[in-house]
Amino acid sequence: MMLNSDLYGGLIMLAFAGMFWLQMGDFTKFGLMFPKVIIALLAFLGVVMIVKAKVKPQYMKPFLKDINKYMAATMIWSLLWVLSASYVGFFVASVVSMWAIQWFLSSERNLKISAISLAVAIGSVFVIYYVFTKYLYIFFPEGFLF
Amino acid sequence: MDIFLEAFLNVLSIKNIIAMTLLIPLGMMAGALPGFTATMAVAILVPFTFAMNPIMGLICVSAVYCAAIYGGAFPAILINTPGTPSSIATCFDGYPMTLQGRAQEALFTIAFASLVGGFIGTIGLIAFSLPLAKIALKFGPPEYFWVSIFGLTIIAGLSGDSLLKGIAGGVLGLLISTIGIAPVGGDVRFTFGIASFQGGVELISVLIGFFCIPEVFKMAKDPVGSYLKSTNIGHEGGGYREVIYKGFKNAFTDTINLVRSSIIGLFVGILPGAGGNIANLIAYNETKRASKDPESFGKGNPQGIVATESADKATIMGSFVPLLTLGVPGSPVAAVVYGALMIQGLNPGPELFTKHAEITYTFMMSFFVAMALTVLIGMFAGVLFYQIIMRLPVRVLVPAILLLTIVGSYAVRNNYMDVIFMLASGYLGYVLSNLGFSPGPVVLGLVLGPIAEKGLVQGFLMGNSMFPGTPWLIFFTRPISIVLIVISVISALWPIYAARRRRRAAL
């Protein structure tokens, strides 16, 4: 089963055009002038792509089947990492996530590896945290801890 | 002539050389960190320069600026992530070179290309500042609109297999760029109810998302072993001398490319509001277009990175032309320097060449010295970066890069929304790249969107006052606009011409 890339591409473009279309409010003439044209253009291109999908489609490898457990773990953990950082704080979220991702990607899982992983996680997050807050004055989101 | 010599000797004082040598590695690190831009590096440096004399302060600025732009190429080549927006197109050929085991060759190639870009940029800054600035002033809103349209015509060169998908991607980028405050009218648009979105979408976080995140996911797919499997050194037996020679040859085989790209960089840099982010894409496209073998681009053709890295170095000097000659800060870094000059009691503008000629010429000269030192240090730094990335096992590299992407996209504006948006564009970029959309056109649209919109609406307002009733006339009646229209049309039709030329050649 090959993937009809024009069909899905076209649908994604239409989805974006629709999303922005629905967000259009009572803007001034000047604020509307440019996005209006762009939304119409994107919708038109989306339609063209869907037509092309029927006439002369470009097939691609079905990439979703390509995702193995390592990739899936990385994709999901990075999401958890980003979302949790604003609640539990950047430091904690990053240490935990870095540790977890290393754990998932390790071929052998034993105490030694996980200890090294934890050390790597704490070490690298700490260095970044320290340099950024102390010298570059960039303060990361704090959570209920710090 | 005396003043130039004096300025040059000023730069070469031991104190200044030491200061530069110490600052360049820091600037390079900042540039190499995706999300940490040259502007931020210079902004952090500036308060320290208040304690110095103006000459030394400015020399430090030029060192950090050159180093940061240079450092931006490292992650572009090694992990397919532009460290600064000036290295976007460096990914296109730099990363394939890395995948072919030619990372070190690429790193040395950019060193020589940068040196030439910096040299041509400095000459342009010293010799042609005033006339160039006068040309730049002729560009009003309608011209900026056409510049952005010309910029969009290079989509074809960035599209990959499908031109249709390239155009759609470009338009998607334009649309995303309209999130936030309307440049004219002040409407808050497409914020989806999120207050942080009033600030619009940060180019850098989308850049990181589109380029880096899909690559990290792919990397994670095969976590055993190291990520860069083969290297130049050892495999070909030549050692560093061999690789350095290759880099040198890459940079100088096509001198026309080097000079053309540097001039593109210089001129784009001079235009207030346009900078390295646009220059490197245009230079890349023009090089591809001029090449006899455009198919080889995107597959590890060293001329691609020669073009981008010489162009973005020349923009550095170009961006100071309007500041020094007219007192107009034409780029974010120039704006920071503008502030610094004010506090130092130097009035940016023509006065700089009369009252403070010594300071000004020393500053101009310092770019070349800074660039030479940057290249020298950059060669070692590049190898070091390469070694680090090569030695790290993938299971460590993946979370480490993710950490840097999060830190980087947050650091740009101290805005956590940018991090969420970065990851979201990462997922989107992953899906789109697997559907045959290249990230290049999307990013191009994002860069050019604000320029196009501002030019369009401001031009419309101007037109309304000039030709009441038929405001659009203004876009077609000004001489420079007409030139730009012609160039855009030629550029847009070029792929058709090129296809025909290829077909004829094939016969």
Added chain:
Amino acid sequence: MKRFMTGLAIVLLFVAVFGVFGMMAEAAYPERPITYVIAFNPGGESDITARAQQPYLEKVLGTQIIITYKIGGGGAVAWSEVPRMRPDGYTIVGHNIPHIILQPLQRKDTGYKTTDLKTVCWFQATPNILVVPVDSQFKTLEDFVKYAKEHPGQITLGGSGSYSANHLGTVEFNEAAGIETTYIPFTGSGDAVPAFLGGHVTGLMTYTTMVANYREQMRPLAVATEERVSIFPDVPTFKELGYDYVEGAYRGICVSPKTPDEIVNKLADAFKQVNETPEFKEMMEAMGFQMVFYGPEESEKFVEDRVEYYKSILDKLEMK
């Protein structure tokens, strides 16, 4: 299990260490560095001011001042975070009139209300000033108004942003003089300068600071203040010339709304002292800034007055 215990121990250690720091901080204000958030680009007026204030503030307050940036939405991104900030006075945010008044009035999802920002003080003003190029045919405001009356809509004036002091100022001046000019907004006051120097706009409705920088290229016609500005003694005010038009932007700092009064007063005093330092005053005035001072209580009243005033102007704008 062992692993878990180790992890727990480390986390607890961090909690303990940071907890102690946290408690120490509450002893006496200011005990640790203060973060001064700038809502606009580095190199702009707000940034230049903050950088100039920094060393003096550090001396007066006896602590480090850290300048950081939170840019976007014409300042709104930074200000939308103020209500959620810790009310401890260790984060102060630069804010502006009319921005903090007009944005909540004009936008839907601003993320803050004018009253959410507790003003510590207003310490500086940049009045509007009308300028044309030095080689322009307009020598005086009279020439300008005369031409505008004969050619309605043909004069274009550039300025910083939509719904800014420059924008509303142009509307007010149009009204006061009975003329019609086209206002073209640029992103920031510096962004309008190339268009001005290149002759793409007739003139600028800009801030006094711009004229201080570009004295040789700009011919100021009139300034929108009650009395003449000290660094341009030759430039008449609009009022002198018979147009009832006074407008400009004010800069100040605000803190989280629940911040205790002692802290607010201490900060206000510090900024006042800085303003009164002769060296500092001289430097700022040379750059075209006007030194004013409204303390915490005066500021509240001042903001209320301005809100009413801008509401009336917005109504006029809507009618068009």
